[in-house]
Amino acid sequence: xxxxxxxxxxxxxxxxxxxxxxxxxxxxxxxxxxxxxxxxxxxxxxxxxxxxxxxxxxxxxxxxxxxxxxxxxxxxxxxxxxxxxxxxxxxxxxxxxxxxxxxxxxxxxxxxxxxxxxxxxxxxxxxxxxxxxxxxxxxxxxxxxxxxxxxxxxxxxxxxxxxxxxxxxxxxxxxxxxxxxxxxxxxxxxxxxxxxxxxxxxxxxxxxxxxxxxxxxxxxxxxxxxxxxxxxxxxxxxxxxxxxxxxxxxxxxxxxxxxxxxxxxxxxxxxxxxxxxxxxxxxxxxxxxxxxxxxxxxxxxxxxxxxxxxxxxxxxxxxxx
Numbered sequence: 001x002x003x004x005x006x007x008x009x010x011x012x013x014x015x016x017x018x019x020x021x022x023x024x025x026x027x028x029x030x031x032x033x034x035x036x037x038x039x040x041x042x043x044x045x046x047x048x049x050x051x052x053x054x055x056x057x058x059x060x061x062x063x064x065x066x067x068x069x070x071x072x073x074x075x076x077x078x079x080x081x082x083x084x085x086x087x088x089x090x091x092x093x094x095x096x097x098x099x100x101x102x103x104x105x106x107x108x109x110x111x112x113x114x115x116x117x118x119x120x121x122x123x124x125x126x127x128x129x130x131x132x133x134x135x136x137x138x139x140x141x142x143x144x145x146x147x148x149x150x151x152x153x154x155x156x157x158x159x160x161x162x163x164x165x166x167x168x169x170x171x172x173x174x175x176x177x178x179x180x181x182x183x184x185x186x187x188x189x190x191x192x193x194x195x196x197x198x199x200x201x202x203x204x205x206x207x208x209x210x211x212x213x214x215x216x217x218x219x220x221x222x223x224x225x226x227x228x229x230x231x232x233x234x235x236x237x238x239x240x241x242x243x244x245x246x247x248x249x250x251x252x253x254x255x256x257x258x259x260x261x262x263x264x265x266x267x268x269x270x271x272x273x274x275x276x277x278x279x280x281x282x283x284x285x286x287x288x289x290x291x292x293x294x295x296x297x298x299x300x301x302x303x304x305x306x307x308x309x310x311x312x313x314x315x316x317x318x319x320x321x
Contacts, residue, residue, distance in 0.1 A: 073107025180205030
């Protein structure tokens with residue numbers, strides 16, 4: 001049910017009535033409003049059946065937001081989750097995609113931060129009124145998002161606190177504004193899985209990064225993969241899946257940066273790439289899996305590193321780029 005306060009604000013906007021104290025207060029806070037009938041209402045969100053009738057926002061809503069992807073995950077993240085989030089988000093941002101998340105602690109914050117580092121547009125969807133930032137520790141991050149051309153969005157009027165039941169409501173906007181949702185770490189009852197379920201309900205893509213089967217932080221993502229979510233071991237798994245959505249919109253000189261596998265690789269090099277993923281693997285384990293000695297494996301890895309297909313981490317660990 002649409003709150004009476006929201007109905008009144010929509011009426012004032014639609015009928016160009018004298019703004020009420022409430023609407024004047026919103027404008028004084030540099031908060032703007034958009035209804036689902038307006039041209040600048042987020043295009044993808046307008047397609048979902050339970051879209052909000054009205055959105056409050058700071059910053060700007062842009063046509064390029066139609067090429068967007070949401071990145072969500074656990075507040076209690078691992079170093080693996082942080083690193084994967086930063087890497088994947090950076091590469092998606094470099095491929096001209098708008099990054100959407102929820103400004104929450106953990107994975108959400110690293111998704112926004114990585115997009116900002118790539119000088120890309122990112123949008124934060126809040127579960128409270130835009131007169132405050134929750135969590136308060138992310139006030140600086142929210143300011144950076146706005147200063148760098150991004151936006152803060154909420155369907156909750158100013159003065160609304162970040163109540164627990166607001167977060168699942170907020171999550172449908174994250175999913176609805178995106179072509180797809182990437183889940184990076186999350187247990188079986190996390191809000192990230194709620195966002196993924198909304199994405200499925202809206203016929204959007206769902207991607208999941210696999211994790212350690214012994215880690216509760218990855219129990220939700222691993223379950224999503226078992227249920228049919230697209231497994232992500234590199235950013236190409238996402239870009240290839242979504243390419244048909246945004247290629248007609250991009251200009252020829254703005255082609256997304258696909259890290260395509262060269263056609264001249266040897267069978268053993270291809271085998272190594274099949275074994276490697278975003279999860280670090282030690283050289284000894286890798287050698288065992290491909291049936292080669294350590295020195296032989298290093299000689300196979302070296303040209304792959306030169307081609308930016310493989311990256312070596314401290315301690316002789318390797319990942320696929």
